[in-house]
Amino acid sequence: MVSKEKFERELLEIFRGLIRIDTSNPPGNEIVAAEYVRGVLEREGIPAKVFESAPGRGSVVARLKGDGTMPPLLLLSHLDVVPVEAERWSVDAFAAEMKDNYIWGRGTLDIKNMGAMEIMALILAKREGLKLKRDVILAATADEEAGGTYGIRSLIENHFDEIKAEYAINEGGIGIVEDGRKAIFCQCAEKGICWIEITIRGEGGHGSLPSAANPVVLAGQVISRIGEHVFPVMKTPVTKKLLIGAEKMGFLPKGVKAADVFSSGKKLRLEGSRVGKRINAWLRHTATPTFVKAGTKINVIPMEAKISVDCRILPGMEPGEMLDIVKGLVGQLDAEYEILQRKPGSESKIDTELWTVLEKCAREIEPELGFFPYLSAGGTDSGFLREKGVVCYGFDPTIVSWEEQDTVHGIDERISVQNMVNGTRMLYRVIEQFCA
Ligand SMILES: [Zn+2]
Incomplete structure (x- = not known):
């Protein structure tokens, strides 16, 4: 297990930097965030490319190479966020303020949190020198909140080889804590x-x-x-x-x-x-x-x-x-x-090695955790990837109360530092267990 001293400060820096880039969609303007992610990864020697789909719109794709004996795993998230009603927020939604061990801002739960965790987990995999059998691809897309035309759909249409994978881990599931009982509902189907x-x-x-x-x-x-x-x-x-x-x-x-x-x-x-x-x-x-x-x-x-x-x-x-x-x-x-x-709605089978690994890695961090399949009422980028034969799971390792869950697309969206650290650990362990 990587100790949090090794990455917590950096993780929060990457995350808060991402929150501070206003990618409210419309208009999106995700290209700035895509370039930011590329910069972070390339400093670590992980090659990354930005694909511009329209002026100001773009997604970033990076790849940590394995030995090619197994097909790749894709870590997916999106860069855009929904607009804010600034006057109803108690903080500046794009300042990434830290208070009471929470980071506040638009996108802290949907879904720059997962984006930052995936970036950090990938960096750790590189630094720890994991011997990978599978390539680990990271993609952070534009335009998810408005249907994906300038994001995942453009990537699939024009650059599918860059993101082609056997499996993808994406947003779409939910982690809930109620009276101390914790569960992750891992999305395997969506309407x-x-x-x-x-x-x-x-x-x-x-x-x-x-x-x-x-x-x-x-x-x-x-x-x-x-x-x-x-x-x-x-x-x-x-x-x-x-x-x-x-x-x-x-x-x-x-x-x-x-x-x-x-x-x-x-x-x-x-x-x-x-x-x-x-x-x-x-x-x-x-x-x-x-x-x-x-x-x-x-x-x-x-x-x-x-x-x-x-x-x-x-x-x-x-x-x-x-x-x-x-x-x-x-x-x-x-x-x-x-x-x-x-x-159309989409569904991925769950009798897979990755499903077992996700459950196991989540329980390493949260031993009492419930882990169940989930169908989301809303759509995500996974729907388009499933059409291309990729097995997708909405494995969001963030575990929040129902009240916090309600801040998604709402006001005062925020995430605890604890969630950021634990989620990164879970994703790192998934790479270690499934790809190495
Ligand atoms: Zn989202």
């Missing part, structure tokens, strides 16, 4: 996306002459039907293991049992609590109206109204099937449909 825009046409006219075919009124009815539709519960091996794990850890809402969740089928809606909301999303496809656009003037009935629906589909469903369901909910109206973005 897909089907964003649909519906245009409803009707009868326009003067606001003083109401009509049953007013598209604003029709849109309201459609929004209710879609928003209130409850999709049936889908029992998959991953969600079953995930729920049993959550039950074992005591993370389920009071009075809820894993077995009931599946048997109660359609009736069960769990959005009431923090965990319940997530369970609801793990169990079923969802369709959520998020945008309405209609009208320009208070006394004019418009000719049409547009509704955007954010649909999330479990692995196995095609985006086209979701479109048919949405059409059914809209019913016999004069409507037009456009799929704005589509990405």
